[in-house]
Amino acid sequence: MKILIASDLFNPEVNGIVTSINILYEGLKKHGHDVRIVTLSQTHSERKDGDFYYIPSINADIVYPHARLVLPGKYKIIKELIEWNPDVIHTHCELSTFCCACYIARKTNTPIVHHYHTVYKYYVRYLPLGNLWVRPIVPNVIRQISRKTKAFITPTDKMRQILEGYHIKSDIFVVPSAIRxxxxxxxxxxxxxxxxxxxxxxxxxxxxxxxxxxxxxxxxxxxxxxxxxxxxxxxxxxxxxxxxxxxxxxxxxxxxxxxxxxxxxxxxxxxxxxxxxxxxxxxxxxxxxxxxxxxxxxxxxxxxxxxxxxxxxxxxxxxxxxxxxxxxxxxxxxxxxxxxxxxxxxxxxxxxxxxxxxxxxxxxxxxxxxxxxxxxxxxx
Known part of the structure; x- marks a missing residue:
């Protein structure tokens, strides 16, 4: 199976999402799958390193410390991923690379499975007046994402209950992430x-x-x-x-x-x-x-x-x-x-x-x- 993993966060960042992606990538490769990862470059240039595809991005500390946002444009690596024609796209973030994944999915008629990792109410505090204007729109954003995906994966019942409270349209599967x-x-x-x-x-x-x-x-x-x-x-x-x-x-x-x-x-x-x-x-x-x-x-x-x-x-x-x-x-x-x-x-x-x-x-x-x-x- 050809599997595309999409995430704004990836090496050398150290956090639970990155750990989960690395474990999944390594395990899928062991099982004989053709796996590629699309993520954000730390520069304004696109590049490819083996199975890893890096999209140009800009600093977005205003959103979250060390966060980055994709630079709009037409990129060779995205065209290459479309030509590769994945069987499944597994997304792990709700911002830049999710948009890229949706574009690839439309061009290839590929289903998206979304991994929901983050309890956003604890992170909007980093934004100016985040609790006032961002927190209320989170459920709507997640519902919009669910309309573009075939399923949600979440690591715990706590996260499943949050998603059910948002009244999303996708199926929800509870799959605990592994440790290294x-x-x-x-x-x-x-x-x-x-x-x-x-x-x-x-x-x-x-x-x-x-x-x-x-x-x-x-x-x-x-x-x-x-x-x-x-x-x-x-x-x-x-x-x-x-x-x-x-x-x-x-x-x-x-x-x-x-x-x-x-x-x-x-x-x-x-x-x-x-x-x-x-x-x-x-x-x-x-x-x-x-x-x-x-x-x-x-x-x-x-x-x-x-x-x-x-x-x-x-x-x-x-x-x-x-x-x-x-x-x-x-x-x-x-x-x-x-x-x-x-x-x-x-x-x-x-x-x-x-x-x-x-x-x-x-x-x-x-x-x-x-x-x-x-x-x-x-x-x-």
């Missing part, structure tokens, strides 16, 4: 001590780990507040990642006078991500904006106990005291943290259960096969 195969390897555990030594972490010190984008919607301030509680003075948090909210978080840490309890690592090489997961003792996350929360699954695959704020995307995924903990307030956070920190048997049991669950539900093979079924169903 490297997280199922234990080789990275040997790096734990060297990373902890690098940041001055004592052997028996319990480190809370946040790993992900440093953005407003991730609610990192809540974790900073918690770690500043005098009852938790024996704990430190390591923040691994970077993003548009970093400077504000750093100022907030100083304002709360907890700089001595926070280790800010910043951006790391994606290949080193598993090594940083295992350098922590408990993975923490206060976000309520996740569509699936791949970092939670990655931590669980690395056998790091998860302590996160309740989010409906985790219904059926995390069960308290079984394979992790979800809290609703400060008191619950402190209670569960102490449980995990003080009970080695509980930590081990929770971590083992989490790894088993993730391996069964979020592996590449299962993800790719589910997508293939939808392609076959919708290309007719």
């Amino acid at each position: 195969e490297c997280f199922f390897d234990s080789e990275y555990f040997k790096y734990r001590n060297s990373i902890r030594e690098k940041y001055g972490i004592k052997e028996n010190e319990c480190i809370l780990l946040y790993l992900g984008r440093v953005a407003k919607e991730k609610n990192i301030e809540e974790l900073v507040d918690f770690i500043g509680d005098e009852e938790l003075s024996g704990y430190r948090i390591m923040i691994v990642g970077d993003g548009p909210h970093r400077k504000k978080i750093e100022k907030y840490i100083q304002k709360q006078k907890v700089s001595d309890r926070v280790i800010f690592v910043g951006m790391i090489d994606p290949n080193e991500v598993p090594r940083y997961y295992v350098s922590g003792d408990i993975f923490v996350n206060a976000s309520r904006s996740e569509s699936q929360g791949l970092t939670y699954m990655e931590a669980m695959a690395c056998k790091i106990p998860v302590l996160c704020r309740y989010d409906s995307c985790l219904d059926g995924v995390i069960t308290n005291s079984v394979n992790g903990f979800m809290y609703n307030n400060r008191d619950e956070f402190k209670q569960y943290l102490r449980l995990l920190a003080n009970d080695e048997h509980l930590r081990t049991t929770v971590a083992e259960n989490a790894k088993t669950m993730v391996f069964e539900k979020y592996n590449q093979e299962k993800f790719v096969k589910e997508c293939e079924k939808i392609y076959e169903l919708k290309k007719i």
Whole structure:
């Protein structure tokens, strides 16, 4: 099958959408499909690099930090993709490359399957008056997209319910995204001590780990507040990642006078991500904006106990005291943290259960096969 994947976001960007696309691309290629990806160039020039087609774009920070928008024009690479004549187009974003995908679909009579990744109500805050003029039109935009697609894929029931609330016309399939195969390897555990030594972490010190984008919607301030509680003075948090909210978080840490309890690592090489997961003792996350929360699954695959704020995307995924903990307030956070920190048997049991669950539900093979079924169903 000839499959075209379209996304505004792609390498070297590091986020859940890009991770999902890379895993899907690699898996489909393993299954013998002819797969190509159309995305945005970081320049005003079009180019092609193997299976990857780059459309000229311009900076659009006003829309979202580091965002880009396509430059209108007639491009050779689009003509080439039309001549290639894909069987299915799998879109992953709602802006520039979706428009390009629609153009290719019209010219080739190719069905579009759209992957809905983003809970937009948490992102419109980046726009001037976004909550007033953008948020109300999101349902209408998604309905317009649904009229041009054969199906929607979404990673969780939370996202399916959002789409159903928009009254879209397309069929909706819930297909959890997979995590990278490297997280199922234990080789990275040997790096734990060297990373902890690098940041001055004592052997028996319990480190809370946040790993992900440093953005407003991730609610990192809540974790900073918690770690500043005098009852938790024996704990430190390591923040691994970077993003548009970093400077504000750093100022907030100083304002709360907890700089001595926070280790800010910043951006790391994606290949080193598993090594940083295992350098922590408990993975923490206060976000309520996740569509699936791949970092939670990655931590669980690395056998790091998860302590996160309740989010409906985790219904059926995390069960308290079984394979992790979800809290609703400060008191619950402190209670569960102490449980995990003080009970080695509980930590081990929770971590083992989490790894088993993730391996069964979020592996590449299962993800790719589910997508293939939808392609076959919708290309007719």
